Amino acid sequence: MKNFLLTSFNYLLILFICTSNIVQAQNKDYTSFVNPFIGTQNMGHTYPGATTPFGMVQLSPETNQEAMLIDGKYNPATYAYCAGYQYADSTIFGFSHTHMSGTGHSDLGDFLLMPTTGALRLNPGTADQPQSGYHSQFSHQTEEASPGYYAVTLDDYNIKAELTTSDRVGYHRYTFPKSDDAHIILDLISNIYNYEGKTVWTFVRVENDSTVTGYRQTNGWGKTRKVFFAMKFSKPFKSYGHKRYEEVKYNGFYRKFDQEHNFPEMAGEKIRAYFNFDTEEQESIDIKFALSSVSTAGALLNLATEIPHWNFDKTKEEARKKWNTELSKVEVETLTEDQKVTFYTAFYHTMLSPVLYEDVDGQYRGLDQNIYTSEGFTNYTLFSLWDTYRALHPLFNVLHPTRNNDMVKSMLAHQEQSVHNMLPIWSHYANENWCMIGYHAVSVIADAMVKETTDVSPQRALDAAVSTATVTYFDGIGDYIANGYVSADNNSASVSKTLEYAYDDFCISEIAKYAGREGVSSQFHYRSENFKNVFDSVSNYMRPKMQDGTWRTAFDPLDTHGQGFIEGNAWNYGLYVPHNVDEMITMMGGKDHFSSHLDKIFTTPIEERFIEKNEDITRDGIIGNYVHGNEPGHHIPYLYNWTNQPEKTQQRVRMIMDTMYTNERDGLCGNDDAGQMSAWYVFSAIGFYPVLPGSAEYALGSPLVKEATLHFENGNTLHIVAKNQSSKNVYVKKILLNGVEITGPTINHFELMKGGELVFEMSRK
Amino acid sequence: MKNFLLTSFNYLLILFICTSNIVQAQNKDYTSFVNPFIGTQNMGHTYPGATTPFGMVQLSPETNQEAMLIDGKYNPATYAYCAGYQYADSTIFGFSHTHMSGTGHSDLGDFLLMPTTGALRLNPGTADQPQSGYHSQFSHQTEEASPGYYAVTLDDYNIKAELTTSDRVGYHRYTFPKSDDAHIILDLISNIYNYEGKTVWTFVRVENDSTVTGYRQTNGWGKTRKVFFAMKFSKPFKSYGHKRYEEVKYNGFYRKFDQEHNFPEMAGEKIRAYFNFDTEEQESIDIKFALSSVSTAGALLNLATEIPHWNFDKTKEEARKKWNTELSKVEVETLTEDQKVTFYTAFYHTMLSPVLYEDVDGQYRGLDQNIYTSEGFTNYTLFSLWDTYRALHPLFNVLHPTRNNDMVKSMLAHQEQSVHNMLPIWSHYANENWCMIGYHAVSVIADAMVKETTDVSPQRALDAAVSTATVTYFDGIGDYIANGYVSADNNSASVSKTLEYAYDDFCISEIAKYAGREGVSSQFHYRSENFKNVFDSVSNYMRPKMQDGTWRTAFDPLDTHGQGFIEGNAWNYGLYVPHNVDEMITMMGGKDHFSSHLDKIFTTPIEERFIEKNEDITRDGIIGNYVHGNEPGHHIPYLYNWTNQPEKTQQRVRMIMDTMYTNERDGLCGNDDAGQMSAWYVFSAIGFYPVLPGSAEYALGSPLVKEATLHFENGNTLHIVAKNQSSKNVYVKKILLNGVEITGPTINHFELMKGGELVFEMSRK
Structure with a gap:
């Protein structure tokens, strides 16, 4: 509770207005009475991230990367992570776009993005070993959550991460320190309830210097599940690449290319991609990340239709208003x-x-x-x-x-x-x-x-x-x-x-x-x-x-x-x-x-x-x-x-x-x-x-x-x-x-x- | 050449008419001058099966099931099988719907069908071991091939197989002996230039007692290749089933079902399905098998549009006419x-x-x-x-x-x-x-x-x-x-x-x-x-x-x-x-x-x-x-x-x-x-x-x-x-x-x- 009060000055302010009975109901901000952290500790299986009412995107942090199956056996440690997040954790592995709220079994966690700086680390690492991968330590002191908005500071990189969404498009804002070695990692292997073989196929295209599309198919609770995406960066990346983590059995005539560096086509079972930037002190890189169940064309259409601008605060305010309409x-x-x-x-x-x-x-x-x-x-x-x-x-x-x-x-x-x-x-x-x-x-x-x-x-x-x-x-x-x-x-x-x-x-x-x-x-x-x-x-x-x-x-x-x-x-x-x-x-x-x-x-x-x-x-x-x-x-x-x-x-x-x-x-x-x-x-x-x-x-x-x-x-x-x-x-x-x-x-x-x-x-x- | 003459009485007949100069050019049957076996021996890499001019379906027999990669190493024995068929062979493993003609590298071989009788064998077996799997011996004496038509007798089962096609739909006719244990096998693992892991995912639905739809995605020369199908049997099957040949790592709540028997939903990496029939002596079971690159809905549309009937000979004649139009x-x-x-x-x-x-x-x-x-x-x-x-x-x-x-x-x-x-x-x-x-x-x-x-x-x-x-x-x-x-x-x-x-x-x-x-x-x-x-x-x-x-x-x-x-x-x-x-x-x-x-x-x-x-x-x-x-x-x-x-x-x-x-x-x-x-x-x-x-x-x-x-x-x-x-x-x-x-x-x-x-x-x- 303490943390919630600390981060909710608006809440107290609006509370005062409400109790004064001056403002009409429809003008009240009921979102200020929502504490998205309720249920994030122990077995509530809720997530604190950003979404709209009944929205297609649930953009929320992941604090765990443990596999559900280890050597074919169920790992009970993953049960707590149905929604990807446990309050007791102090490590964030990134932010993914789909989550279930409160379920007792799970899946999803599609398209994990993680901003980092310094030497590129493409493996997630383990929570118990700081600096062992791209993950970062974080403190709840820096965390904020309200309907349609989530923010946290990734302490390992001094990056402030802010998330909001429209119905079908996640909107990330990452505010970097000065760096000539800033990265945004797109981990396509990461899953909630992950296991070896869960991701069946991944397909990614770097359409231009700031647009990426693709899809992945996963097995799991949903046996044949396909999710498509389209992402746009507010700033062109200076270079990019990817690694395939499976044994590539047959490469055909793709062997002609250096596929790992600045090659705009990626396909395989286990792909982690990255995009490199130079950043100024306190420079923000915005990312709009649209989902579709249909196609990358559908994701691009969703992106262009729902968030045609680069105004994070506008999207955040629209999400808040949607919530307030429902809550009121x-x-x-x-x-x-x-x-x-x-x-x-x-x-x-x-x-x-x-x-x-x-x-x-x-x-x-x-x-x-x-x-x-x-x-x-x-x-x-x-x-x-x-x-x-x-x-x-x-x-x-x-x-x-x-x-x-x-x-x-x-x-x-x-x-x-x-x-x-x-x-x-x-x-x-x-x-x-x-x-x-x-x-x-x-x-x-x-x-x-x-x-x-x-x-x-x-x-x-x-x-x-x-x-x-x-x-x-x-x-x-x-x-x-x-x-x-x-x-x-x-x-x-x-x-x-x-x-x-x-x-x-x-x-x-x-x-x-x-x-x-x-x-x-x-x-x-x-x-x-x-x-x-x-x-x-x-x-x-x-x-x-x-x-x-x-x-x-x-x-x-x-x-x-x-x-x-x-x-x-x-x-x-x-x-x-x-x-x-x-x-x-x-x-x-x-x-x-x-x-x-x-x-x-x-x-x-x-x-x-x-x-x-x-x-x-x-x-x-x-x-x-x-x-x-x-x-x-x-x-x-x-x-x-x-x-x-x-x-x-x-x-x-x-x-x-x-x-x-x-x-x-x-x-x-x-x-x-x-x-x-x-x-x-x-x-x-x-x-x-x-x-x-x-x-x-x-x-x-x-x-x-x-x-x-x-x-x-x-x-x-x-x-x-x-x-x-x-x-x-x-x-x-x-x-x-x-x-x-x-x-x-x-x-x-x-x-x-x-x-x-x-x-x-x-x-x- | 001897064999070709033996199996081409029509050819000689029409040849006589042509040389007599009585019939006008457009009425001549130029298909009778085509010998689809040319190039099927040694390195021509042609196939003898049925197709239409530039048609989407190339329905042809497979005489080989050797893997292209064995323990990750290229197996040169497979090179001869770019088109799936070598004349010197005496074993047929089934009939698949896509083939390349004459290429020096290959792929395809989608959706292999094989009719059998007796104890169900779902493994293909090896050519050097008769009866080791569902394959059959055959003799060139029983083989016939002309543009749009192919026939052969599968000696192990005494089944006459005939194939024809429209542009997008393969049409199989299998004439059985009397049997209360007749099968049609749909092998979704079979590929030309196959290797462990080539089939990425397979999805099959038994829509009713005579209609099956599905798709598969393969890796290989085409890295992310998807082919959809819809098949209809002329007679309802009495029962059906499938086996998954991969290690199933996670089965979720599908464990509620006996998925292997009469369960209309199949999905996985390595699937072989079968459909069981009783047959009378000389009873024919016809199968229309449509392809689509788009969806199973597209395949069903192709099937219904191109071959709305159950008249094999009509489709065969239409294919011949298409060829004659081009050849003339x-x-x-x-x-x-x-x-x-x-x-x-x-x-x-x-x-x-x-x-x-x-x-x-x-x-x-x-x-x-x-x-x-x-x-x-x-x-x-x-x-x-x-x-x-x-x-x-x-x-x-x-x-x-x-x-x-x-x-x-x-x-x-x-x-x-x-x-x-x-x-x-x-x-x-x-x-x-x-x-x-x-x-x-x-x-x-x-x-x-x-x-x-x-x-x-x-x-x-x-x-x-x-x-x-x-x-x-x-x-x-x-x-x-x-x-x-x-x-x-x-x-x-x-x-x-x-x-x-x-x-x-x-x-x-x-x-x-x-x-x-x-x-x-x-x-x-x-x-x-x-x-x-x-x-x-x-x-x-x-x-x-x-x-x-x-x-x-x-x-x-x-x-x-x-x-x-x-x-x-x-x-x-x-x-x-x-x-x-x-x-x-x-x-x-x-x-x-x-x-x-x-x-x-x-x-x-x-x-x-x-x-x-x-x-x-x-x-x-x-x-x-x-x-x-x-x-x-x-x-x-x-x-x-x-x-x-x-x-x-x-x-x-x-x-x-x-x-x-x-x-x-x-x-x-x-x-x-x-x-x-x-x-x-x-x-x-x-x-x-x-x-x-x-x-x-x-x-x-x-x-x-x-x-x-x-x-x-x-x-x-x-x-x-x-x-x-x-x-x-x-x-x-x-x-x-x-x-x-x-x-x-x-x-x-x-x-x-x-x-x-x-x-x-x-x-x-």
């Missing part, structure tokens, strides 16, 4: 300034993915590697759907419905291009990486359909959903269709899959209603009840079942591994029946019994042996056996609403907000998971949560804010007031929406979207 | 039937490259890997220019001027896309492979300009030519510009390069005249005299000169290696001053002295030690020190025209035609070199030859034909008659063009293109 959709007043920063940073983190995935002319690379033009929508990629269907897409349906509609259309385009005819599981730069379970794209579509935020054809959406849900070779689906559950014989997460498929089938059943296909709706409604098939009424738990219908023996409902659940156990993951909470509660012994099971979850300490294996969360993310640091339980605190003790929901969600989200570098209790963790916070902080995406109802909670004003795209404004708000007054006595009291556990989406005033009367009891 | 442009009568087959096969071989390189919608991959649409031209690739500027492109200017204009435009497009701003040296599937020396694209452009067959802007052409000729880092050009010659200090072929650059500069000088740029014309005319700088008047040879102006010592004018020449020596290559023959002859001691030097070339036996090192030619391709099997001397027999003994030209060219081109499998005396060897024959057979491409004059020779009728695109017809023609009457007494006697050593292009009658009066003396 929700104006909150909180009890403390830390809460305000926590809130706006969470809100910021919900807008880092999915990311834009098309050129300015609408062209993008499809899943079949063909080039498409988005007709009638904007194409997005990076759908971490197992995480984000829960609260992130529902949040978009409240605050960015147009964008969410584009995302729905992007998913349908993905399905059209898929050789499996499947909607995305985890859509990844024209690849499907198959990460995690379920087919939750159907949840996002159903949620958009139910909330009337999409104009896609319900029939088309239904066809895509049914096609996805009937691919028998996918992850136990054949078994699930045949038996009504995923059997435990050959499937380690059989219960998790059965429960999530059943929920997804509820969503398909809902979509079918919109398509007017009652038969299909009934069929998937029937499938949605499959959760019953894995409930063991004797043990009172969801439990792994064998193909022959017997329960798997050696069942430990607290064990998080090998017990039919993935990243969870029967205690927490076993409560995943969002589409039929009442029946689940009845099935599990009624409201009071269920309520006490929830109590046990929050109060029985988790055994240490179940944590140490789980790398996605920190101890801080756990309350008893409730694991907030991971998604399967995100709805659990809200389940008290369906018992006789809804006040326990209120108490627990306030407790979670207070303890698991802070304005600290380690202020996230687990991976932010592409914004899902933060979306949970944003919803909960304003008093409600989408326990059942695919329905128009939100479970009521207990707001953290004193006040919140939501500006909807439909032009309406919802003013949320928490009367008598305090850190102790976590209980809600009464809720009034436009003067009418809300009874029952939920509040309706359409009622909220009409705007007006939602009043929570808070109390200590 | 020249109707010849010869002294023997073998000469006729030799002539039409040579003519056929002149139309196998350059090859079409765009999809049916005009899209193609450019040198920068971006996708372009050809506007106002058809795009071609495979320009083996060091060979083909000599006679092949001049032949196109006579017989296919529209196509040659497209080729000129393709070269200019290449130049626009080149990061070096250079015209092609050896244009190779969106790559420059840099093979051989000179920048002879300027010769092709000058020749088209002088002969008025191109409508490109002379200014644009000049800019491209000058840009090419001034790239100082290219192959001694900096040195050449600075010193007036390429110095021998660092350049092994310094004299060859100096002579060819000087000739090319003459061409640029000519282009500059058309552009009205007198200054540039003078400047390059001055450069065109650089041949004088490497002439040593003491030894009377062109000779390697050092940077300091001294001659390199240890000079052996007969040695073909390390003496300043590439694929030649001072005796033959040293006579390469086509643009100033008179001055060269004066410089070398006058006409008589020169004449006797030419005699010596033809009569002094070459020393064995200079042959064994040269793999491009066979002993048959040599007369004394004259090496017809390679290009640098192709003009030499015609140089007598400029001495007092033009009759020796007549005698020598007839001798060369008689002895070095025969209707035999080994009927080519060296690599056909993308058609240049054959173009020499076609020109010489009709009585003239373009000693100086870039001028409108042809050197006169001695026709081989009795009669020839040339149908020009301008609608004119030239009837060439060799009166008193016989194998002994090789001397030309008199030449009359439309009744006017031609005196002097040359005949003018424009006069010929007017049509009419060109009479050679032949005599024994």
Whole structure:
């Protein structure tokens, strides 16, 4: 926190103006309440670099160059570097253009640039050995980060690095000391989660003395992933070169050339290029670096269209304005300034993915590697759907419905291009990486359909959903269709899959209603009840079942591994029946019994042996056996609403907000998971949560804010007031929406979207 | 020859009809005079498979699977397999879709298909071990080949394989025995000139039960070469699968799937796929296999557009007609039937490259890997220019001027896309492979300009030519510009390069005249005299000169290696001053002295030690020190025209035609070199030859034909008659063009293109 205050004078200044209530909301600078360092320490897996809302470029420093695979074996040390950056580090290896925010697995880190001076070092070196490569020491004292801007001084070279971006173009400014030996290195081997062989091919052209284009193809999480670039330097380089680091087996007639020096064509598997300059004291060299999924021509077009000038500050200000436009959709007043920063940073983190995935002319690379033009929508990629269907897409349906509609259309385009005819599981730069379970794209579509935020054809959406849900070779689906559950014989997460498929089938059943296909709706409604098939009424738990219908023996409902659940156990993951909470509660012994099971979850300490294996969360993310640091339980605190003790929901969600989200570098209790963790916070902080995406109802909670004003795209404004708000007054006595009291556990989406005033009367009891 | 007769009953039949003079020329089937096996034995490097004139697909059998590099070392055994096929072999490994005709280095062999029955063998095996892999024994008795068609029986499986093509789509017909274990293997690792690591990446999708798409990227002669495909089976496969032959370092969440069986997505470095069928006795499975340089979508479009049906015979007949249309442009009568087959096969071989390189919608991959649409031209690739500027492109200017204009435009497009701003040296599937020396694209452009067959802007052409000729880092050009010659200090072929650059500069000088740029014309005319700088008047040879102006010592004018020449020596290559023959002859001691030097070339036996090192030619391709099997001397027999003994030209060219081109499998005396060897024959057979491409004059020779009728695109017809023609009457007494006697050593292009009658009066003396 100290560092953040040190580097945020603007923040304090604008804070003063805000609290004085003089300036109108839309003129306030909400970017000043964003602390991009939250989550950069430990397991938040966020990055501090520069990006625009949902932007294609995420330009951010790399503090690690360790390989994910060493001699074919997984190196757990790399896990912390999903976003390329760990706050505890003091070495920077350069700045690359693509990053995932908060994921628990990773990839990307495309096109690393590193400015240096002195003797040219093309190897990165290792962090533990200063001067062993091109990397540099840095101090957090020199670091600054705000939405769309990042700066740091590279101490080894006395170079100030500043980064900003437009949607598709990263803008670097490197301010050098006087040098006749200044370099900018373009390392095309560098990857996040790197390993020998990850970069498949690289192709670079030095178009003229200040323009370079190229692409690379990588393997990895995205199996056949191509990224193209175009870069322009503000000043011509005086010379350049490159080295190939692979064994060159065949060079053909290229042997005619000195390919390593001033030869404008570079191609190979492992290339590091460099560009040499003379610099005056405090001379800045600017670099505009555009990406494209299509071609270098596309990257050049993006570059010329988005940043036609050499005004770094202009681009930085445009990025800030874009962020402020998004952030000012929700104006909150909180009890403390830390809460305000926590809130706006969470809100910021919900807008880092999915990311834009098309050129300015609408062209993008499809899943079949063909080039498409988005007709009638904007194409997005990076759908971490197992995480984000829960609260992130529902949040978009409240605050960015147009964008969410584009995302729905992007998913349908993905399905059209898929050789499996499947909607995305985890859509990844024209690849499907198959990460995690379920087919939750159907949840996002159903949620958009139910909330009337999409104009896609319900029939088309239904066809895509049914096609996805009937691919028998996918992850136990054949078994699930045949038996009504995923059997435990050959499937380690059989219960998790059965429960999530059943929920997804509820969503398909809902979509079918919109398509007017009652038969299909009934069929998937029937499938949605499959959760019953894995409930063991004797043990009172969801439990792994064998193909022959017997329960798997050696069942430990607290064990998080090998017990039919993935990243969870029967205690927490076993409560995943969002589409039929009442029946689940009845099935599990009624409201009071269920309520006490929830109590046990929050109060029985988790055994240490179940944590140490789980790398996605920190101890801080756990309350008893409730694991907030991971998604399967995100709805659990809200389940008290369906018992006789809804006040326990209120108490627990306030407790979670207070303890698991802070304005600290380690202020996230687990991976932010592409914004899902933060979306949970944003919803909960304003008093409600989408326990059942695919329905128009939100479970009521207990707001953290004193006040919140939501500006909807439909032009309406919802003013949320928490009367008598305090850190102790976590209980809600009464809720009034436009003067009418809300009874029952939920509040309706359409009622909220009409705007007006939602009043929570808070109390200590 | 025996085999050819055995398999060519149609040929004999149609021959009878032709000689009866009943059928009009355009109705004659000239394809029956083509023997695609000529050149398939020894060093001709032709292929017997199916293709259309200048077609994108060359579908032909592979009889070898040996690697070019073994443990990083060149394996000379592979040299014979530039076109994938050697007649002496008795094993076929499959049929692939791209081949070069006659080249002395190679690549391609994309997408090998092999039908088999019985236990699935996915490894190719080795030719010396029958049954060791999927390959099959075959007998030439079952082989048939004609333009656009190839057939063979695969004896190991009793499968009859038939191949035909449209321009962009290969059409396979495999007739099986009864089997419940029939396979069609798609080997994506197979390459001509293969080596470990040549295939960079492969991507395959099984779109449905009978459609497969994909692409692969290869390294090699073309450094970053991508070819896309779409294939359709006439019958659904019952199952399919693939194996990856590389060490898979990272598999991500694909581990969820059984990827090897019926999984529609395949990607990796080394993939062999297979498709399984049940077949009835004599059941044919047809496969249409389309290529594209752009995308799988492009390949699918090509497939649907060109062959929308399942009628193999229709495609075969269309291919035959295309060939007949081209072949009937020249109707010849010869002294023997073998000469006729030799002539039409040579003519056929002149139309196998350059090859079409765009999809049916005009899209193609450019040198920068971006996708372009050809506007106002058809795009071609495979320009083996060091060979083909000599006679092949001049032949196109006579017989296919529209196509040659497209080729000129393709070269200019290449130049626009080149990061070096250079015209092609050896244009190779969106790559420059840099093979051989000179920048002879300027010769092709000058020749088209002088002969008025191109409508490109002379200014644009000049800019491209000058840009090419001034790239100082290219192959001694900096040195050449600075010193007036390429110095021998660092350049092994310094004299060859100096002579060819000087000739090319003459061409640029000519282009500059058309552009009205007198200054540039003078400047390059001055450069065109650089041949004088490497002439040593003491030894009377062109000779390697050092940077300091001294001659390199240890000079052996007969040695073909390390003496300043590439694929030649001072005796033959040293006579390469086509643009100033008179001055060269004066410089070398006058006409008589020169004449006797030419005699010596033809009569002094070459020393064995200079042959064994040269793999491009066979002993048959040599007369004394004259090496017809390679290009640098192709003009030499015609140089007598400029001495007092033009009759020796007549005698020598007839001798060369008689002895070095025969209707035999080994009927080519060296690599056909993308058609240049054959173009020499076609020109010489009709009585003239373009000693100086870039001028409108042809050197006169001695026709081989009795009669020839040339149908020009301008609608004119030239009837060439060799009166008193016989194998002994090789001397030309008199030449009359439309009744006017031609005196002097040359005949003018424009006069010929007017049509009419060109009479050679032949005599024994």
